[in-house]
Amino acid sequence: EDQVTQSPEALRLQEGESSSLNCSYTVSGLRGLFWYRQDPGKGPEFLFTLYSAGEEKEKERLKATLTKKESFLHITAPKPEDSATYLCAVQANTGNQFYFGTGTSLTVIP
Amino acid sequence: DVKVTQSSRYLVKRTGEKVFLECVQDMDHENMFWYRQDPGLGLRLIYFSYDVKMKEKGDIPEGYSVSREKKERFSLILESASTNQTSMYLCASTPLGMGKKLFFGSGTQLSVL
Numbered sequence A: 001e002d003q004v005t006q007s008p009e010a011l012r013l014q015e016g017e018s019s020s021l022n023c024s025y026t027v028s029g030l031r032g033l034f035w036y037r038q039d040p041g042k043g044p045e046f047l048f049t050l051y052s053a054g055e056e057k058e059k060e061r062l063k064a065t066l067t068k069k070e071s072f073l074h075i076t077a078p079k080p081e082d083s084a085t086y087l088c089a090v091q092a093n094t095g096n097q098f099y100f101g102t103g104t105s106l107t108v109i110p
Numbered sequence B: 001d002v003k004v005t006q007s008s009r010y011l012v013k014r015t016g017e018k019v020f021l022e023c024v025q026d027m028d029h030e031n032m033f034w035y036r037q038d039p040g041l042g043l044r045l046i047y048f049s050y051d052v053k054m055k056e057k058g059d060i061p062e063g064y065s066v067s068r069e070k071k072e073r074f075s076l077i078l079e080s081a082s083t084n085q086t087s088m089y090l091c092a093s094t095p096l097g098m099g100k101k102l103f104f105g106s107g108t109q110l111s112v113l
Helices: none
Strands: A003-007 A010-014 A019-026 A030-038 A045-050 A056-059 A062-066 A070-075 A084-092 A098-100 A104-109 B004-006 B010-013 B019-025 B031-038 B042-049 B064-070 B073-078 B087-094 B108-112
Touching: A003 A084, A003 A098, A010 A019, A019 A030, A019 A084, A030 A070, A045 A056, A045 A062, A070 A084, A084 B042, A098 B042, B004 B087, B010 B019, B019 B031, B019 B087, B019 B108, B031 B064, B031 B073, B042 B064, B042 B073, B073 B087
Parallel strands: A010 A104, B010 B108
Antiparallel strands: A003 A019, A019 A070, A030 A045, A030 A084, A056 A062, A062 A070, A084 A098, A084 A104, B004 B019, B019 B073, B031 B042, B031 B087, B064 B073, B087 B108
16 A cells, blocks of 8 residues: 655754654655645645655755655754645555655744 | 635635535646645545546545536535534646646635534
């Protein structure tokens, strides 16, 4: 069964304290892995797509990496405005559906 | 700027009412999706559509129906709203082809009293 697990559920960081969020997945053939950011009461906002093991993408303080079993979202020197819930989703070769993790709630304290 | 627009940000309805949630996208996308999002459960797929008048059940279709009469519009219908349908509802779309990202609307927070 295709599934996605994110950890930790919640993370509190001091401003400038770098860390990583994890997304473990089990799919029968990965078509794409997606990272989104979601602010309270709003729809998810797209961050990255990764397609194959070894691929990396960067945007400002965020860097996403992918292996055959998991993806990491690395946050370097975070700022309070990085506080949000980060969602991971995968799409398998078997169909159009996307499978989402339950997200990591990140709080960056000034 | 490309957009997925959901008709209401907040909605309060009574138990037993018929509820319509509307979603419009301006990107000429073939695929459209309806999710609900609940704390601790993540996003769960209710229905999706890959073409006009076509629909597929997702993981939790019970109590819901959908309509796609035009390519740009995908409506979610709660036939008889119940309190356990209180949730955040998210509409999304993607173009044809695999590995394409979802574009989300801003969500509708529905409360059923």
